[in-house]
Amino acid sequence: MAFKYLLIFFLSLSFIMGCASVAQKKPDIYEIKVEEFSSSVKLLLSDINFLKEEILKVNAKRPSIQRIISEADSLWLKGDVVGANLELERALRISKDESALYLRLAHLRLEQELYKESKAFAARGLLNDRISSWEILLLNIYTKKQI
Amino acid sequence: MKDKRKGSIKIFVILLIIISLVFSIAYLTLLNSKVTNKLEGALWTLPAKLYSRPLELAEGSNINIKNILKELDLLSYEETRVIRNPGEYRLKDNTLEIFLKGFQNQNSGIYQVNIETKKIKEIKRADGISLDLIRLEPMAIGGLYPTHMQDRLLLDRSRIPKELIQMILLIEDKSFFEHKGICYRCIVRAFIENLKAQEIEQGGSTITQQLAKSLFFSSEKTYRRKIKEAIAAFFIEFHYSKEDILLAYINDVFITQSGNRAIHGFGLASQFFFGSSVENLSIDEMALLVGMLQGPSLYNPARNPKGAKKRRDLVLSILFNNSVLKNEEFNALISKPIRIIKPTYKSKSKYPYFSDLVTLDLKKNFKDQDLRSKGLQIFTSLDPLIQTLLEQSMVEGKQELLRKYGSKLDELQGAAIVVDTFSGEIKAAVGNINPTDFGFNRVINAIRPIGSLIKPFVYLTALRQHNKYNLSTIIDDTKLSVPISGSEVWEPSNFDKKYHGFVPLHKALWDSYNIASARLGLELGYDSIQDTFSNLGIEKNLPNYPSVFVGSFEMTPIEAIQAYQPIASGGFFAPLNAVREVKNLEGQMSLSFPYKIEQRFRTEPVYLLQFILKQTFVRGTARGFSDRKIEKWKVGGKTGTSDDQRDSWFIGYAGNYLALIWLGFDDNRKSPLTGRSGALQVWKKLITQLDPHASDLRTPSRIEYEWVDINDGLLSDKECRNSFLAPFIRGTQPKVVSEERKKCRVSRKISPSKIISKIREVIDN
Secondary structure, eight states, rough: OHHHHHHHHHHHHHHHHHHHHHHOOOTTTSSSOOGGGGGHHHHHHHOOOHHHHHHTTOOOOHHHHHHHHHHHHHHHHHOOHHHHHEEEEEEEHHSSHHHHHHHHHHEEEEEHHHHHHHHHHHHHTTTTOOOOOHHHHHHHHHHOOOO | HHHHHHHHHHHHHHHHHHHHHHHHHHHHHHHHHHHHHHHHHTOOOOOOOEOOOOOOTTOOOOOOOOHHHHHHHHHTTEEEOOOSSSEEEEEEEEEEEEEEOOBBBBBOEEEEEEEEEEEEEEEETTTEESEEEEEEOEEEEEEEOOOEEEEEOOOGGSOOOHHHHHHHHHHOOOOOTTSSSSHHHHHHHHHHHHHTHHHHHOOOOHHHHHHHHHHOOOOOOOOHHHHHHHHHHHHHHHHHHHHHHHHHHHHEEEEETTTTEEHHHHHHHHHHSSSSGGGGGGGHHHHHHHHHHHOOOTTTTTOOHHHHHHHHHHHHHHHHHHHHHHHHHHHHHHSOOOOOOSSOOOSSSSHHHHHHHHHHHTTSSOOOOHHHBBBOOEEEOHHHHHHHHHHHHHHHHHHHHHHHHGGTTTEEEEEEEEEEEOOOBBBEESSSSSTOOOOOHHHHHOOOGGGGHHHHHHHHHHHHTTTTTTTTOEEEEEEEOEEEEEEEEOOOOOSSOOOEEEEEHHHHHHHHHHHHHHHHHHHEEEEEHHHHHHHHOSOOOOOSGGGGGGGGGGOOHHHHHHHHHHHHTTSEEEEOOOOEEOOTTSSSSEEEOOOEEEEOOOOHHHHHHHHHHHHHHHHHHTOOOHHHHHHHTEEEEEEEOOOOEEEEEEEEEEEEEEEEEEEEOOOOOSOOTTTTTTTHHHHHHHHHHHHHOOOOOOOOOEEEEEEEEEETTTOOOOSSSTTEEEEEEESSSOSSSSSHHHHHHHHOOOOOHHHHHHHHHHHHO
16 A cells, blocks of 8 residues: 555656656757847957957866967967967867867958858857857857858 | 191190190089089988877877877887986886977977876976976978988088087098198098009098088099099088088988988988987987998998997097097997987888878979978878877788688788868878888779768768658668660669668668668759769769669779768868978978868758767677777768679778778779678777777757657657667657557556656656
């Protein structure tokens, strides 16, 4: 008899939790409509220099990658796009998991007017597993940028 | 009459003198211009040098210590108990202590790399300061040579140690700064000695004469050559300073022969014998090289170590007698054994099949003449470790096949290539199953039918049309007859000679059914498959006959791996490339080869295809790996076998690598090998040793998983027999429930353990 009540209790509990899990379904954060954001996001879309400033603020998770990124940023700011690109690609060979790299490569290609490549780097960056909402939003700008 | 004759003779003699004078002046002018031209560098052809990728050791990176030690061995590092010199290392517990030789921005010095659970935990300098990453020097893997095959590394004055200069002068030409190119005293002494011996035994040549000989003349020992040499030496001294002459000598003197490659100058010789730059040479190493000048072959330490040591000790004793060395220094130096490294490569290149790919890339941007004469430094993407593992896998793979199938496979050939899935960088290439046999490069030249390797291209075309095709779409694998011309009919058959009826798309591909594939290809049409071909980077047009869908299509290994690169990378196309950057002689950038990535396919259809290709390892022809490995590597692949088993293919990706293996005979004869029994076995060997780590990628947002039935593709359940969890693009999941599920739902019993596991599942989510 006790077993029967226990069974009913477990069944009810599993039913309630099952319903709760359906209700908690995560929103699809990877498909952000960047156009629907605030005015500062709209500024990111329209002002490439403002966008670059924001990109350069995104750091890598691993210190070894951040060290190469710092070198690349310094070359980039001096106008040495080729040198900066070499450093970023060097870092990409060490780790393919850093959004900071895909963001920079996407922006660098955008500056070079290589639009397909810019979109491709951003799209690949979006496939990474460990990625923040801000990085997703920034990468989305490149994949959706109308050139 | 007599006077007339005398007059004629006189005129003849005068004419003869004038003609001789004219010819002499012309010859001297020519020699003079030759001297100036050559010494000013116009004729110093410097071959382009090829380098592998440098290995980066970065904090937080996954590391396989066995593979690091292999790399150190390839770079001629030596394991020691106490580290004193560049090129030495020690592995104690979890710490690798290494004295880097240094290269470009990476300083030479001692570094400690702490490794824990197969990851680099910490990197420290000798003074205890923590670093994030260090870089090993790239390996010299060959060159692009002029026809005379002379090879050298030019040194400037600042890089030449003063001890080396002092040694050269003491041994070769004590009065170098006193004479004007010719040392008459030395010539007289040598002349008398040679007269006594009735042949030329001794040279009285100064450094300037030796330079003249090396630059312009053969090694033939005649008085005529000696005179020409003396004249050229005079011109050299006339035009150049003593310092310039010495520098030219140090860069040009012939040191040794390695295969058909001639090693000139101390810069390259120190790399060749000691794997070190000339600045890092010890006194005894310098003495060894200087000792070789008198007899490059006789005193070659590789061929005649005893003779080389005797000669080195003689040089050291001359230094001692001239008070350059103190007694204790001298005694310590002569007690040192001769230690030289194994030659890195003897022919034009250590990896000629890879070098061919480099040349193909470079010829698009450089003139052949410039490649062979301007001393360019070419930094390639070759990974020496992967190359070594690939070569080993090919050799061992063939040996195993020979043991299994006997001598009928004696002449079996092969080609293999490994690329980075995302960037398309070529990491390794082998154009012959015996990698040390150079010749026909099958990677780029063997055009062969690719068998079932074509099927994923057909299925990708279908999956791109996601409103029409998903993994559960039913494909017809019943008898197919296609009229091709007149009364001729083409009727494909499956490998097992059976018809499988109506099968879901996923099963049709992972079981590689020919008839289903052909029917699907015909249904999709040539144009839509041609579009997929173009996006995959296949430059050939798809022929307009149905047998192409089951494998009669021909490709070279490099074309095939290029076509799979976008599939392996999730839809991103990158043209294959073997060169990263080219620097000029001064070390400045001449040309860089940045990544060229394009998204050619949406991630979702490629994800679906990757899921099926993964099943090759889960339940298909490549099964046998543990679930842990399959997940760690994020593996996927396809076997291919052409008609009558003339070609055995396997292509597969694991971690960041995509590797292709082809086995077959050059004369296209039948073999007992299928893709599974041949090429796959070599691929398995390679990837097992490489043990790569895949990046953590998320599932594309529009992908949802459903339990479906393996055999009919309809909705099923985890608990049901023959069910498996398959991905679908949102909204394309099957809606009909399979018969199997209906049965298993009825028969399912509720047990407490099932309830607990359900609760756990809910909590976990």
